Amino acid sequence: MDAFEELFNSFSVEKRERLQDLFSSYQLTKAQRLILVKESADLELFQEGDIFSFLDFNKIDKQIGKRRGQELINQIEKRMHELRYTPTDYSTFFPPTIVRKKESIEKIYSDGLKLFGKCPCPVDGEKTRCCKLTTLDAAMQCSFGCSYCSVQAFYSENKIKVVSDLDKNLKNIDTSSIWHIGTGQASDSLLFGDSFNTLSSLADFAKSHSDIVIELKSKSPRNDFFNREYPKNMIFTWSLNAPTIIEKEEHLTASLAERLKSAVLAVKNGNLVGFHIHPMIYFKGWEKEYKEVVKRIEDTFDYKDIVMISMGTLTFTKAVLQHLRCNRTPSRVLEIPLAEAAGKYSYTLDIKREMFSTLYSYFSQDFKDNIFFYLCMEDPSLWKPCLNREYSCDKDFELDMKKAYFSKISSKL
Template identity: 40%
Template sequence: MNTYLNKFNDSVKNTLFIKLPKNEQEFIKNKSLELKFSHQEIKQIIDIARDLSTWNEESIIKLFPDHNQKKVVFTRLRKAYEDIRNKPNSYENFELKNIPQEQKFTFKTEAKDGFGLGLCPVASEKTRCCNLLTLDAVESCGFDCSYCSIQSFYNQNTITFDSNFADKLKNLNLDKNKTYHIGTGQASDSLMWGNREGILDALFLFAKENPNVILEFKTKSDNIKYFLERDIPNNILCTWSLNTPTIIENEEHLAASLDKRLASARAVADKGVKVGFHFHPIVQYENYLSDYAKVYARLLKEFNPSEVALVSFGTLTFIKPVIKQLRDREFRSKITQMPLQDASGKSSYPDSIKVEMFKHAYESFTPWHKDVFFYLCMEEHEMWSKTFGYQYSTNNDFERAMLSSYSTKLDMEFLI
């Protein structure tokens, strides 16, 4: 017994065992001593217990099979767990836990090495990518979306500004005979900080001085005061990441409501700025298609396609560090309660679910197909033909089509 107890104690090291409720810790320990689970089985059981708690599902104690054979018990436990994972989520009785009610940050301004202009961090030849360039104007985001990968790269509570950002922008050497698409919403939200540390002043000046750059501000906020008070260069796009009220309320903590995001987009469009909308991630849950259909219908009703440059679709895609980070947090979320399959080295929904959600989304916007640029973000090449009915042969073809469409919409010259 002592030998196996030592083995058990070794197995729970570097796991989330200590974060489980005391009664679950004792239960798992006793069952492990009784059935002699292997090292890997113990680690998986701990992850199952942690996931069930995060998902606000029944405790592992209730789910645990009543049997005296280790193999039977573990097989049945895995099946019960996977059944819960694979069924469409329901937020009907979902209770949030430890979600911040207000934003509390430490702001830091420091000189940073390098500039932060580079390829989109998820760019890959394995997926069809638009070759977006990104500017890290700010590091870390003040929203607390439960699915966000930013939290695995930066300290969530420390917001860092580059003290040399404006000077670096002025000294950026770009080819004047080429059209660039640059986004500022990858390492943080583009608008939630407003003009703090002069970042919007610097970016607007950069856009004015580089008319061959399409500069995209991507946001989940309603902080558009700076845009409403100034003349805006015509090569600026302002885009909103949208979701259903169910997902916003339960998974996009501290972000603006759907109504506020759409009102902000409407106000910016009324100033003559071209806008866009990102549905990324589309999340499967009970009746999700009808909920998303209502949001799509609002866009068709509240915006003219001449005002809209783009609509994109994407879904949940995880790398292992992000899943580990989510398990480590003391909160509740149903985001990882989904059937996970390999997606070009990452984990995402099975193709059948993706086809359902993307095809439904694209067809919902049929009246806009000729006037607005639609695209899939971070999806394998074949997914385009399965959902859009066409696909691009290469990332460069995708990029050229996007830049040509945006340039036309913005009344810019398209420079290959």
């Protein structure tokens, strides 16, 4: 089944019949039919009605021949352009309450599994500035419901798999070319705390490899594991977002206050923390809400305790776009331009430049001078106008990050 068939068949029988009538009546080409079903799916996602609510059939039917079909498509594309190129309005969006699914949890052994990978940045030609992070899949699948999450498209089973012999696997890896390992790619790093000895195994590994940074990344409310000492090269980080986005798109995750509370506990426990303000979303009121996020960070933490702050925004692969459209859980994360971005789809560079430079401007000079700020998986051309610095290649970025991280870690020893 191709992408068109899969998406078309995801509609109700009634909707399929109405769409089929349009295909036939206006002699739509294959390309035009694909546009029609994609935009119909997106309007349902956005809770913005459907194409029949705004199409002007009187104007369409005044055209002759194939121009009728083109006029229909033009009207749809004009409406979608209006939605995608203006800040998203969440005041009119009310997603249904998402109920946490009862997932089964399976303990698996690492034999035969490839647990380590590379940062998902597209690296060919250095189209995005990449830090060359090594990823570790200690758990696979997530119980949260972030509407933009690519993890949901990776795994079809309603099952979370946790590696039960991580300590054994860590003892056998070649660390000669590794300095930075992140565990938040295939699941939330702190979803289970240390229930499966994941944190204990990572702590033992970090203790015996002081030249390697272990970074954990989370949106979880769990913080009961800060009852023991962790090596200083274990860094606890949290993804942060505007309260509106947490409420309407990051379902089942911890609130902003809960995430910051957990970070405070990490600092009190003697560890460095970091924050990923990611994915930033261009919505009505975004400037005010992200400014408040920055204020809460600066009011709560000393810059000496923060190793990094990253910024990034929505990016989607074709596979994830198809998954979101077929699944159609109400969301407005696709109400963006979907401009091509290094093989993925995102905001335009102009919108990104506005968001990132504005966010960075909210931070005090002390924070800017003493914390490593970076853009995550973004076009190299954005660095200079947004952060007032840039790198000629990924290697320079990686080396600068490494220097900054270990400088902060040594200050805690």
